Every structure is written in C-alpha cells, then in structure tokens.
Amino acid sequence: MQIWDTAGQERFQSLGVAFYRGADCCVLMYDVNNAKSFEALENWRDEFLIQANPRDPDSFPFVVIGNKIDVEDSKRAVSTKRAQAFCASKGNLPYFETSAKEATGVEQAFEVVARNALQQEDAQDFSQEYSDAININLDSDSSSCAC
Amino acid sequence: MSSYSATAATRRGSVVPPLSGIESNGAQNPIPQKCDVLISGTGLVESILAAALAWQGSSVIHIDPNPYYGDSNSCFNIDQLLAWVDRVNRPPSSSELAAERIFSNARLYMPRPLDSKKFLVDLSPKIMFARSDLLSLLIKSRVFRYLEFKALGNFHTYENDTFDKVAGSKEDIFTDQSLSLVTKRNLMRFMKFVLEWEENTELWKPYQNESIEKFLTEKFKLEPQQITELVLSIGLCQSLEVATPVALSRIKRYLVSLDIYGNFPVLFSMYGGAGELAQGFCRSAAVAGATYKLGTAITSVDDKLVTLNDGSRIQVAEKIVLSPSSAVKKENTKNGILTRLVAFVAKDCKEWFAENEQAALVVFPPSTLSTNNKTSVQAIILGSGSGQCPEGVSVWYLSSTEQDPTKAQRDLEEAFTKLEASILRESTEDFEFENIDESDVSYRPDGMPVLSSVKLGQSMQNFVPREKLQYLLKLSFVEKVEYSAQPDAPILPEETPEASPATVLRAPYGLSEISYDGILTQVKNLYTKIVGSDDDFFDVDFEDEDEASAGANQTNSSAPNAIDASTVNQIDSRDDDIDEFGQDMEL
Numbered sequence: 001m002q003i004w005d006t007a008g009q010e011r012f013q014s015l016g017v018a019f020y021r022g023a024d025c026c027v028l029m030y031d032v033n034n035a036k037s038f039e040a041l042e043n044w045r046d047e048f049l050i051q052a053n054p055r056d057p058d059s060f061p062f063v064v065i066g067n068k069i070d071v072e073d074s075k076r077a078v079s080t081k082r083a084q085a086f087c088a089s090k091g092n093l094p095y096f097e098t099s100a101k102e103a104t105g106v107e108q109a110f111e112v113v114a115r116n117a118l119q120q121e122d123a124q125d126f127s128q129e130y131s132d133a134i135n136i137n138l139d140s141d142s143s144s145c146a147c
Numbered sequence: 148m149s150s151y152s153a154t155a156a157t158r159r160g161s162v163v164p165p166l167s168g169i170e171s172n173g174a175q176n177p178i179p180q181k182c183d184v185l186i187s188g189t190g191l192v193e194s195i196l197a198a199a200l201a202w203q204g205s206s207v208i209h210i211d212p213n214p215y216y217g218d219s220n221s222c223f224n225i226d227q228l229l230a231w232v233d234r235v236n237r238p239p240s241s242s243e244l245a246a247e248r249i250f251s252n253a254r255l256y257m258p259r260p261l262d263s264k265k266f267l268v269d270l271s272p273k274i275m276f277a278r279s280d281l282l283s284l285l286i287k288s289r290v291f292r293y294l295e296f297k298a299l300g301n302f303h304t305y306e307n308d309t310f311d312k313v314a315g316s317k318e319d320i321f322t323d324q325s326l327s328l329v330t331k332r333n334l335m336r337f338m339k340f341v342l343e344w345e346e347n348t349e350l351w352k353p354y355q356n357e358s359i360e361k362f363l364t365e366k367f368k369l370e371p372q373q374i375t376e377l378v379l380s381i382g383l384c385q386s387l388e389v390a391t392p393v394a395l396s397r398i399k400r401y402l403v404s405l406d407i408y409g410n411f412p413v414l415f416s417m418y419g420g421a422g423e424l425a426q427g428f429c430r431s432a433a434v435a436g437a438t439y440k441l442g443t444a445i446t447s448v449d450d451k452l453v454t455l456n457d458g459s460r461i462q463v464a465e466k467i468v469l470s471p472s473s474a475v476k477k478e479n480t481k482n483g484i485l486t487r488l489v490a491f492v493a494k495d496c497k498e499w500f501a502e503n504e505q506a507a508l509v510v511f512p513p514s515t516l517s518t519n520n521k522t523s524v525q526a527i528i529l530g531s532g533s534g535q536c537p538e539g540v541s542v543w544y545l546s547s548t549e550q551d552p553t554k555a556q557r558d559l560e561e562a563f564t565k566l567e568a569s570i571l572r573e574s575t576e577d578f579e580f581e582n583i584d585e586s587d588v589s590y591r592p593d594g595m596p597v598l599s600s601v602k603l604g605q606s607m608q609n610f611v612p613r614e615k616l617q618y619l620l621k622l623s624f625v626e627k628v629e630y631s632a633q634p635d636a637p638i639l640p641e642e643t644p645e646a647s648p649a650t651v652l653r654a655p656y657g658l659s660e661i662s663y664d665g666i667l668t669q670v671k672n673l674y675t676k677i678v679g680s681d682d683d684f685f686d687v688d689f690e691d692e693d694e695a696s697a698g699a700n701q702t703n704s705s706a707p708n709a710i711d712a713s714t715v716n717q718i719d720s721r722d723d724d725i726d727e728f729g730q731d732m733e734l
Contacts, residue, residue, distance in 0.1 A: 007433040012440035016216040019424035133295045
C-alpha cells in the first residue's frame with residue numbers, strides 16, 4: 001500500500017492525471033481553523049472524481065479529516081457538526097478529527113483509510129481481467145514478481 | 148491577480164471550478180521570486196532534469212505553457228486530442244511566427260464520437276528494455292512506484308507476407324523447426340559472441356565501418372532471414388546498413404534484457420509512455436521541493452530576470468531551460484522527422500500477443516512493403532490491458548523514420564493495411580477465397596484508403612475476409628526529432644559536454660528511437676551544462692530520505708514526502724545479474 005500526498009503540486013493546481021490514477025481511497029483533509037480549506041473540499045472531491053474516473057463514483061471511498069485540533073478553541077472556524085453534515089450529505093463519508101502535531105486520532109483515521117482502500121481494491125480486482133503488472137524492483141520484498 | 152481561474156477554465160476543457168488553496172488564510176502563495184533553475188516544458192527530458200536538479204539541491208521552478216503535463220510526450224484523451232489536432236493544424240498567428248512547432252500535418256479520422264476518457268492517444272509511445280539505464284534510474288529514484296509496467300514478449304517480423312514471431316532466445320532457436328542444424332549452430336555461435344562483443348574486438352574491428360549485414364554474412368555465415376530478424380527486430384535497427392558496432396550493441400541490449408523479469412525483453416508503462424514517466428519524475432521533483440505551475444508560459448527574458456504570463460517575475464540564479472516547444476524556432480540547424488500513424492481498432496488482436504500479455508511489436512523491414520520502403524516501419528500494438536482503450540479494442544502505433552514525409556505516409560499506410568489483413572486472416576474462422584482486382588481498391592476523398600482496399604500481397608491475394616475491420620480512430624502526424632547522421636546511434640555514449648556559459652539552454656528534440664535509450668544521455672548533457680559535471684546525478688541515498696521523512700512525519704503532517712507504507716527496500720544495481728546471464732548462455 002502506498003500513501004501519496006500532493007507534494008506541493010496542488011499549490012498551483014498542477015496535479016497531473018497520473019497522480020489520481022488507480023487510487024483505491026481518497027483522503028480529503030482540511031484545517032479546522034481555516035473555513036476556506038473546508039469549503040474547498042467539495043471542489044477537491046469533484047476534481048478527484050473527474051480525474052481518477054473511478055468505475056463507480058457514487059461508492060468510491062473518501063475519508064474526510066479535520067486536522068490541527070491542537071490549536072486553541074478560539075481559533076476554530078469549522079465546527080464538528082458542520083463537517084459531519086457535509087460528510088452525511090456526500091453519502092456518509094467517514095469523518096475524523098486529528099492533530100498530526102500531537103498524533104491524536106491519526107491512527108484511527110488511517111486504519112479506516114487502509115480498510116476502505118483494501119475493500120475497494122478487492123472489488124476492482126474481481127472485475128479486472130488483466131492484473132498482470134510487473135514489479136520492476138527485483139530486490140523488493142513488498143510484493144512478489146508477477147512472472 | 149486571478150490568473151488561476153483563467154487556467155482552470157481552459158484546463159482539460161473540464162467543468163472543474165477553480166480549486167481554492169488550502170494555504171493558511173486561504174490565500175494563494177505567489178510563485179517564488181527567485182530560483183536557481185527555471186524550466187519550461189514538462190516533457191520527459193525536462194522532467195528527469197527537474198528531478199535530478201531538485202534532488203541535487205538546486206531550487207527549481209518548473210512550468211509548462213500547456214494546462215497538462217508531458218509537452219511533446221503527452222498522452223491525450225479524445226477531447227484533448229481534438230484540441231491538440233486543431234492547434235497543430237492552425238496557421239501560426241503573427242505573434243507565434245517565431246515559435247517552434249514540433250508537430251505538423253496532423254490528420255484525424257474519427258467516424259463517430261468516442262467516449263473521451265476511455266481512449267488515450269500517446270504522442271510518443273515507447274518501450275523499455277528490462278536492462279536499460281532509464282529503468283535503473285526509475286528504481287534508484289523510486290519513481291517506479293508511481294507507475295505500472297507490463298510485459299511485451301512478442302516481436303514479429305513481417306516477411307513474405309507473414310508475421311513470423313522472432314526466435315529471440317536460445318530455447319526458441321533450439322525448438323524452431325524451420326531452422327537447419329547448420330543455421331542453428333551459426334546462430335548459437337553468434338548469440339554467444341554478441342554477449343561479449345565489446346571484448347572480442349579482433350572479430351569486429353575490421354568491420355567497424357562496415358554494415359552489420361556484411362559482418363554477419365562473412366563472419367557468422369548467417370542467412371538473410373536470420374540477419375533481418377537479428378538486426379531489424381531484435382536490434383530494432385532501421386536498416387541492414389547500420390554500422391557493425393551500433394547493431395551489435397543493439398542486439399545485445401535485447402538479449403541481456405531477456406529473463407530479467409520473465410520471458411520477455413521489454414516493458415511498457417500503462418496509460419502512456421514518456422508522458423507518464425514525465426509525471427512520475429515531476430512528482431519526484433516536487434517531493435524534493437521543486438515548484439510546479441502548469442498553464443504558465445515565459446513572456447520575456449531580460450538577462451536572468453524572467454517574466455511569466457501570470458505577471459510574476461523570477462530572478463534566475465543559474466539557467467533557464469526551454470523544451471523545444473517552449474523555445475523559438477531553431478534556425479540553420481538540421482532536424483529529422485518521425486512520421487506516426489495511430490489507430491484504434493475494434494479487435495483485441497490477442498493473436499499477436501504472448502500468453503497473458505497485452506502488447507506486441509511488429510517490424511516491417513526495408514523493401515518488404517509494396518512501397519519499397521527504405522527504412523523499417525515499426526509498430527507497437529497495445530491491448531486494453533494498457534489502460535489506453537476499452538476491452539475488445541486495440542491501439543496500433545506505427546512509426547517511420549523515412550525522411551521524405553510523403554513517402555513515410557505511404558509506407559505507414561501500406562504497413563497498416565498489412566496489419567489489417569493479417570489480423571483479419573488470423574482471427575477469422577471461415578476463410579473464403581475469391582479473386583480481387585484493382586477495381587476493389589478505393590480511396591476516400593481525403594486520400595485515406597478505404598478499409599478493404601488493400602493491395603494484397605501474394606499469400607493474401609485470395610483471402611477476402613467476411614468481416615471488415617472497424618477502426619474507431621485513425622491519426623497521422625509528423626514530429627521534428629533530433630537529426631542523426633547515423634540512425635540508431637544514440638545508444639552509444641556521446642562525448643561529455645562542458646558547463647555552458649549561456650543562460651538559456653534549449654533541450655533537444657525527441658529521438659526517433661522506439662525505446663527510451665538515448666534519453667538519459669540527453670538529460671545528462673543538459674545537467675552537465677548546468678551543474679558542471681554529472682558526477683552527482685541522482686546521487687541521493689533515498690534510504691536516508693525515507694528515514695528522515697518518517698521521523699519528520701511524526702511531528703509534521705505537511706512534510707512533502709511520499710510515505711511508502713510497504714517495507715523500505717534495498718536498491719541495488721543489477722550488474723551482477725547480467726554477468727550471470729552471460730554465463731547461462733554458455734552452450
């Protein structure tokens with residue numbers, strides 16, 4: 001399993017189509033102290049669905065994470081309730097609040113990400129006729145060579 | 148300055164609203180005001196260069212005038228392709244007169260609209276030898292993790308109107324019933340020699356300026372058919388006139404690539420070739436800190452101060468690198484041309500693929516077509532497993548290095564009809580023999596021959612398939628490529644360039660070579676002109692990078708590193724394996 005972040009290429013909307021290909025799960029993350037970052041989630045979700053072009057867009061697993069909950073309450077700009085309402089409206093997306101800085105909630109969130117990704121992968125393999133990719137890194141022990 | 152909405156509006160012609168940044172306060176950070184190297188164009192050469200420089204420690208800004216990655220190496224869906232064809236064929240406006248045009252003469256035939264996202268057209272389809280410099284770099288740089296590779300085992304040679312599968316391995320030669328015992332022995336002797344040809348100078352030195360054909364005939368007593376297969380299919384040379392050492396290195400390339408990942412010599416990447424690799428290297432560059440901005444072009448360069456079309460100004464400390472399509476027209480220099488014919492065909496073409504594979508290569512050697520072709524026509528056939536077309540469809544990429552564009556077009560059309568007739572013959576159950584004459588040949592008003600208008604070769608003369616081949620899309624175009632006095636030569640090392648005093652460097656044109664070989668040489672030449680030498684080219688210990696980022700990620704979620712949840716793997720050069728393979732070949 002690989003987890004990719006946007007590596008800064010999102011800054012000027014310069015994520016290439018290759019970035020989205022073959023994803024089994026998409027994590028939408030925002031800053032709970034920044035309303036704009038929350039409001040952008042819907043656009044990111046649309047962009048993902050257009051670029052990744054998944055077989056069944058309605059059931060594609062997204063996970064929403066509100067980060068930076070360690071920052072003092074007075075700075076908080078997006079309430080849990082508002083975030084949950086958004087997730088409910090998008091087909092009951094799992095929602096987590098985390099502090100990456102203090103490692104709060106990160107493990108639970110990524111466990112769900114991993115679980116949903118695996119489920120999605122299984123569902124796809126079943127319908128995919130050719131899953132015959134070659135692992136070109138011969139010294140790798142992460143997965144066996146297809147040949 | 149709201150340049151982003153304009154970009155997003157033209158971007159992929161999609162309905163995506165402009166994405167708000169997730170930066171603090173929601174404000175977009177402006178592009179950095181200074182950098183070491185500014186690169187325009189995201190073709191494969193520029194993208195590998197960006198990653199190499201970023202990992203070497205240079206601050207890199209990488210832009211592309213197009214709203215997509217890949218430059219002249221892009222892979223397009225149908226909507227993008229239609230826009231691209233329009234652009235290629237549009238006469239230049241007065242402001243564009245000086246601009247370089249890489250592509251010309253794009254002709255598209257699409258009888259019916261196609262589901263845009265289900266078809267991908269690769270502007271520069273390439274194959275990768277299992278033992279090659281770029282593949283090693285993909286592993287070393289870890290960019291391979293962003294890509295998916297599949298096998299291509301079948302190399303076919305078109306001769307006497309049939310497609311022979313090339314006997315490329317020791318086992319194939321042993322089991323090939325059509326070869327005489329003497330021929331087998333001669334072939335085996337050659338196979339053994341070629342794996343160590345560099346050391347056996349006394350044998351080929353007298354022939355170093357002679358053709359490979361002469362060398363193989365005189366020194367190994369090989370028959371014309373074996374020579375054709377070795378040189379043109381296995382070696383993928385353009386003609387039998389190629390100089391002996393060039394051809395030997397190319398034949399060896401195939402043999403040492405066999406059995407590294409399985410019983411096939413080459414791989415191809417899914418969803419597109421060089422353009423997909425370019426995106427992988429751009430991501431790697433971004434991880435190393437390079438700044439990316441698509442849909443952005445240079446409007447002026449004043450010494451080392453660059454102005455972009457979004458209004459920003461960048462002070463460049465070292466160099467400005469322009470891809471050929473980002474540069475002004477190159478005057479007084481020679482370039483070559485490569486002519487391509489691409490078709491989506493409503494047949495899976497599995498008859499040509501090896502078991503469990505989704506790709507094949509077909510070579511039409513010189514003088515095998517009725518157009519009396521001077522150079523080979525090479526074709527890459529990809530099935531739906533390539534991710535470039537739906538099931539039941541295949542995509543055919545034919546290319547010709549013939550330098551007369553009219554003749555190149557005729558060679559390609561003729562090879563296309565041979566492929567067509569062959570797949571119908573091979574996939575049809577019920578043969579029907581009838582006579583066919585010249586009156587059956589017809590051409591559409593635009594000059595494209597109509598489906599069954601094949602000038603049939605001898606053994607196909609009486610074959611009239613009941614079904615007709617339906618093609619969903621047919622595209623031809625001409626690309627400017629590096630001029631090469633000696634075709635097939637880029638595989639040999641060039642002399643190392645020195646650091647360049649010029650601020651603006653122009654990246655080279657693409658290569659007509661069907662594999663990725665030669666591309667890293669192009670990149671390293673540029674790298675040396677910027678850095679001074681290529682000693683530290685991708686000299687990064689990614690083990691340490693991973694550990695450092697793993698540590699950083701515990702405390703800082705915004706560390707811009709890819710996290711690989713799988714075990715961190717040791718990366719080694721595979722030189723040792725090659726030696727073992729050489730010993731295996733002992734007879």
